[in-house]
Amino acid sequence: MxxxxxxxxxxxxxxxxxxxxxxxxxxxxxxxxxxxxxxxxxxxxxxxxxxxxxxxxxxxxxxxxxxxxxxxxxxxxxxxxxxxxxxxDLVLEPDCLRHLSAMLDSSSSLGGVVPKILYTNKTGVLNSFGVDVHYTGIACAHLLDAKDSPNIKSYETACGGIFMFPRSIYKATGGFDPDFFLYHEDHDLSWRIRLLGYRLETCSEAVMGHDYHFNKGVFKFYSSEKNRVMMLFKNYSLKTLLLITPALLAVEAAQWVHAATNGWFGLKLKSYYEIVAALPALLEKRKTVQATRVVSDRVIMGLHENRLQLSGIRHPWVENGLSPFLERYGERIRRWL
Structure with missing residues (x-):
């Protein structure tokens, strides 16, 4: 067993x-x-x-x-x-791990298997089934708040959120980035697994319940944004980073506005200082990631979204301005990857 x-x-x-x-x-x-x-x-x-x-x-x-x-x-x-x-705050159905493990054993190309996660306080409503990732690194739970259905099928995802992986993957990746205190640590690990040529897939038979509450605290925005920037710097090629710079600048401008109007402007400044201070270590990590990768950014971007999705945050300027711009720009740069 x-x-x-x-x-x-x-x-x-x-x-x-x-x-x-x-x-x-x-x-x-x-x-x-x-x-x-x-x-x-x-x-x-x-x-x-x-x-x-x-x-x-x-x-x-x-x-x-x-x-x-x-x-x-x-x-x-x-x-x-x-x-x-x-x-x-997760509770697993009795056969959850069995299904995840069996699927993981079904193919040597699988680097991770992702469960279906339902809210514990909303009967039959999905909290996540994999993660949708925008090419600027912003992530949103796939099928967030959708009704559960037996017709929901497994699929390849860019990011696991919560996932099972084999010991060989742990040895190959070294686990989680120790400098990611909270947020994007799962995303970063998923990305590095994919760069090594493995897939992450969801498993519709494996179910967990989540006592989830959306956190709008300023620490979440500060930590998430800092780690997102460091993750992009480590994992994208230099060519891709240059191509997406206009999109990254647009997202950063929006983040500064959000920081200034939601009480975390000082933390945003702090995140820049900490990224600069971490640059020597980041460069070493980037060197390792880029030297060991076997998958191109064209493949990685194949599972990245062009249209921006945000969970728990709605603003007309984002939905009518920033998101359409990012979508059009993403469509254009893909031909040059």
């Missing part, structure tokens, strides 16, 4: 984490190694989980490392043949 290592990152949400662990213990057809990486919770999470589940492995971090760096600590000690990372 296949052994799967499931790694949960927890921060101050002991009840949700316990529910996630219970759903992992109820999985059928697979052996599951459960690892919880706790990011210095102050709500008694570690004691609570140890009391309920004495047989699971808990890594107690002395500080909040963020999502990707905490996952890396779990991946480093995981013993499973297949690996999956989880938010603490």
């Amino acid at each position: 296949k052994t799967i290592s499931a790694i949960i990152v927890n921060w101050n949400n002991k009840e949700a984490a316990a529910a996630c662990v219970r759903s992992l213990q109820a999985q059928t057809g697979v052996d599951v190694e459960i690892i919880v990486c706790d990011n210095a919770s102050t709500d008694g999470s570690v004691a609570h989980l140890r009391g309920l589940f004495p047989d699971i492995r808990i890594i107690q971090n002395s500080e909040n490392l963020g999502f990707g760096p905490a996952l890396n600590k779990g991946l480093a000690v995981a013993g499973g043949e297949h690996l999956i990372f989880l938010n603490n």
Whole structure:
């Protein structure tokens, strides 16, 4: 029987984490190694989980490392043949991991398999089924808020969000970028997997529930935007970066307006300073990514969207100005890739 290592990152949400662990213990057809990486919770999470589940492995971090760096600590000690990372507010259907693992074993070209995720507080409504990625790096959950249906089929996606991958992929990629505290860490890993010539596909039979609430906090915008820029710099070729510069400048202008009118202007400035400070490390990472890639940006962009999609944010200027411009520009530059 296949052994799967499931790694949960927890921060101050002991009840949700316990529910996630219970759903992992109820999985059928697979052996599951459960690892919880706790990011210095102050709500008694570690004691609570140890009391309920004495047989699971808990890594107690002395500080909040963020999502990707905490996952890396779990991946480093995981013993499973297949690996999956989880938010603490996910609950898996009993056959979820079995379906993901079987699909992952079905083709050596698969680098990751993505579950269908439904809201726990909206019956039969999708939270995500893969991720749609704009060529400027902005990502939006695929089929967000759509009605679930048995007719929804599996497809190749540019980004996994939550996904299972084989140990060989972990060894080839090194896991998550340790400098991505939160947001885009999954996107960056998905991108690097694709650059190595592997596919990511969704699995409609594998289902999870998500207690999701859209976060409009300023830290999300700051962290997400900083990581998006660093991800693009690492993973696109120089030619592609030059081609998309006008589009990137348009998006940056929109981000500055949003920052100035939504209370994170100072954080936007801070993100630029931090990107510049990280430039030596970024250049080394970029060198590694570009030296090991076997897939062209023409292939990568084949799954990137031209039209901009934003979740939880609506503005006439974006919908009637920025998005149409980006769509037309994206259509034009693809012929030169």
